[in-house]
Amino acid sequence: MRKKIVIANWKMNLNIQEGILLFEEIQKEVLLNNFNPIIILAVPHTHINSISEKLSSNIYISAQDCSIYENGAYTGDISAEILYSVGAKYVILGHSERRKYYAENNLLLSKKVSIALKNNLKVIYCCGETISDRESNTYFEVIENQIKESLFHLNNDEIKNIIIAYEPVWAIGTGLTASSFQAQEVHLFIRNLIEKNFNKNIADELSILYGGSCNPKNSSELFSKNDIDGGLIGGASLNSNDFIKIINSIK
Numbered sequence: 001m002r003k004k005i006v007i008a009n010w011k012m013n014l015n016i017q018e019g020i021l022l023f024e025e026i027q028k029e030v031l032l033n034n035f036n037p038i039i040i041l042a043v044p045h046t047h048i049n050s051i052s053e054k055l056s057s058n059i060y061i062s063a064q065d066c067s068i069y070e071n072g073a074y075t076g077d078i079s080a081e082i083l084y085s086v087g088a089k090y091v092i093l094g095h096s097e098r099r100k101y102y103a104e105n106n107l108l109l110s111k112k113v114s115i116a117l118k119n120n121l122k123v124i125y126c127c128g129e130t131i132s133d134r135e136s137n138t139y140f141e142v143i144e145n146q147i148k149e150s151l152f153h154l155n156n157d158e159i160k161n162i163i164i165a166y167e168p169v170w171a172i173g174t175g176l177t178a179s180s181f182q183a184q185e186v187h188l189f190i191r192n193l194i195e196k197n198f199n200k201n202i203a204d205e206l207s208i209l210y211g212g213s214c215n216p217k218n219s220s221e222l223f224s225k226n227d228i229d230g231g232l233i234g235g236a237s238l239n240s241n242d243f244i245k246i247i248n249s250i251k
Helices: 016-032 045-053 080-085 096-102 106-118 131-135 139-151 180-197 200-205 219-223 240-248
Strands: 005-009 038-042 059-063 090-093 122-127 162-166 208-210 230-233
Touching: 005 240, 016 038, 016 045, 016 059, 016 240, 038 090, 045 059, 080 106, 090 106, 106 122, 106 139, 122 139, 131 139, 139 162, 139 180, 162 180, 180 200, 180 208, 180 219, 219 230, 230 240
Parallel strands: 005 038, 005 230, 038 059, 059 090, 090 122, 122 162, 162 208, 208 230
Antiparallel strands: none
């Protein structure tokens, strides 16, 4: 049975004191309630160790990126090994903001994926189309290339440590949201891609999340679709009440 997952992506927000406070608010609710989905907090690198040390619930910590290099003279980079050593269990790779602002391409991401898995981090791999891709009706091709070129070098055991997050770039931080039909259509397309390259069992077990202005008002409808297994939540994850409402909307 596929795992239901809700991920908070705090991005470059919250100083350490604010981050710990938000974490404690979320953890309090987790300890009081028997939530169905797995909960992952993708926090700034500087917060990972402090928050990991305060964990007393079924919450997992993710980094928001890792270096393409395993170690060495790469000033400013943070390796997968270092992230794992301070408490990260997951890492987000391929987020549209990394692709846009840092020119990360599918080949580079394929290397990051392998390095992360080698160093015991599970990967939250992001894919999705721009507004021009959607308007030109090439979005299936774009998403297929993103997945093939970054994930299809993995073997059957490795792909089981991947979560895919579909994030239509045109719906991130814009207030726009893909309709539940549009989201389901792409999620099913991704699942079919995984089945063709790996096998049906792996495809059926792979969690595919929606990430594009998901909030308490639309999460229930999105999560009700057959192939949407949860969400990668941006802005709404910075408010504990909103984030808990989103978690509660998964049945």
